[in-house]
Amino acid sequence: MERVTWEQKPKLRSPTLVCSFKGWNDAAESASSALRFLATQWDAERIGAIDPEEFFDFQVSRPTVRLTEGLTREIEWPEFVFSSAAVADTARDVVFLVGNEPNLRWKTFAATTVGAARELGIEQVVSLGALLADVPHTRPVQVTGIAGDPAMAERLGFSQTRYEGPTGIVGVIHDACAKAGLESASLWAPVPHYVAAVPSPKASLALIRRVETLLGITLELAGLEEASIEYERRLDEAVAAEPEVRALVERLEQQLDEADVQFGDLPSGDSIAREFQRFLRDQGTGGQESQ
Numbered sequence: 001m002e003r004v005t006w007e008q009k010p011k012l013r014s015p016t017l018v019c020s021f022k023g024w025n026d027a028a029e030s031a032s033s034a035l036r037f038l039a040t041q042w043d044a045e046r047i048g049a050i051d052p053e054e055f056f057d058f059q060v061s062r063p064t065v066r067l068t069e070g071l072t073r074e075i076e077w078p079e080f081v082f083s084s085a086a087v088a089d090t091a092r093d094v095v096f097l098v099g100n101e102p103n104l105r106w107k108t109f110a111a112t113t114v115g116a117a118r119e120l121g122i123e124q125v126v127s128l129g130a131l132l133a134d135v136p137h138t139r140p141v142q143v144t145g146i147a148g149d150p151a152m153a154e155r156l157g158f159s160q161t162r163y164e165g166p167t168g169i170v171g172v173i174h175d176a177c178a179k180a181g182l183e184s185a186s187l188w189a190p191v192p193h194y195v196a197a198v199p200s201p202k203a204s205l206a207l208i209r210r211v212e213t214l215l216g217i218t219l220e221l222a223g224l225e226e227a228s229i230e231y232e233r234r235l236d237e238a239v240a241a242e243p244e245v246r247a248l249v250e251r252l253e254q255q256l257d258e259a260d261v262q263f264g265d266l267p268s269g270d271s272i273a274r275e276f277q278r279f280l281r282d283q284g285t286g287g288q289e290s291q
Helices: 027-041 106-120 150-156 169-180 201-215 222-240 243-257 269-282
Strands: 004-006 016-022 045-050 064-068 072-076 080-086 093-100 124-133 144-147 183-192
Touching: 004 106, 016 027, 016 106, 016 169, 027 093, 027 124, 027 183, 027 201, 045 106, 093 106, 106 169, 124 169, 124 201, 144 150, 150 183, 169 183, 183 201, 201 222, 222 243
Parallel strands: 016 093, 016 124, 124 183
Antiparallel strands: 004 045, 045 080, 064 072, 080 093, 144 183
C-alpha cells in the first residue's frame, strides 16, 4: 500500500525536516508546541500525510467523531502530517512532520519517514523532544543537542550520543537516518517533573532558540518570551504556597550548584507532582494553563 499521500510536492531549497511526536517524547507538550509555533510563524502549508492505518492501535489512539455544519458526522483519524514553508531571507526551506507517537510497526514507520525525506530532497533531519527531569523551573532551560554522526556533532557543537536504555520513536527514526546516510540531530529540553501536566512555553522557547542557531535564522519571539515569563511567575506563586514543593525546588537548585547532592531523602517525584497539580486545580487552572 502507498503509505504517504502527497497533496503537493513542492520544489524545495536545501530543505531541513523538523519533526516532533506527542507522547513519551513530548513532556509538557513542549516539543510539539515549539513545532507548531515554527510552522505558524512561517505559514507552513500541508503537503501530505502518512497513512495511520498500519501505525496505530485505534483502541489506544481512538479516532474522534465531529459534526460538520451540525448535521454530517465525520470521523477524524490520528494523522502524521507533512507541511512545508520557505524561511524568509534565507535560501532554505523547512518541512515539518508532526503527529502522535505511533503505537505499532516503528521500524516500518521510520523507514517510511526516511523514504519521504528522500523524495523531498531533505538534507538533514532535526527532531524536537522534551523529557521530564530533576530540574527546577527557576533556572534557564539547558537544551541538549545530540547527533549520531561525529562530524555533525563537532560542527554543531552537539554531543555524540552514548545513551543506553529505552527509547521512543525519535530514537528509532535517527537510527534509520544513520543507516540511510541521512544527517540527523535531536534537540531535547528538560521539563521539571513536578509540573509535568502544565504546558511549558519556557521549554518550547529554549528549543526554538536552538533551532534558530541550527538554521542560522532569527525569529520574532516576544510573545513567547512573555508567555515564558508568565509561566515562571505562576509557578513561583504556586511553589511559594506549597512547602513540600518549595523544598524540592530549593534542593534542585542546590543540585545544579553542588553536583554531589543526594536526593534519597526527598519525597518521590510522583507524590510531589500530585500535590502540585492538586494546588493548580484548586487555583482554577486545572493543570491546563494556556501558552
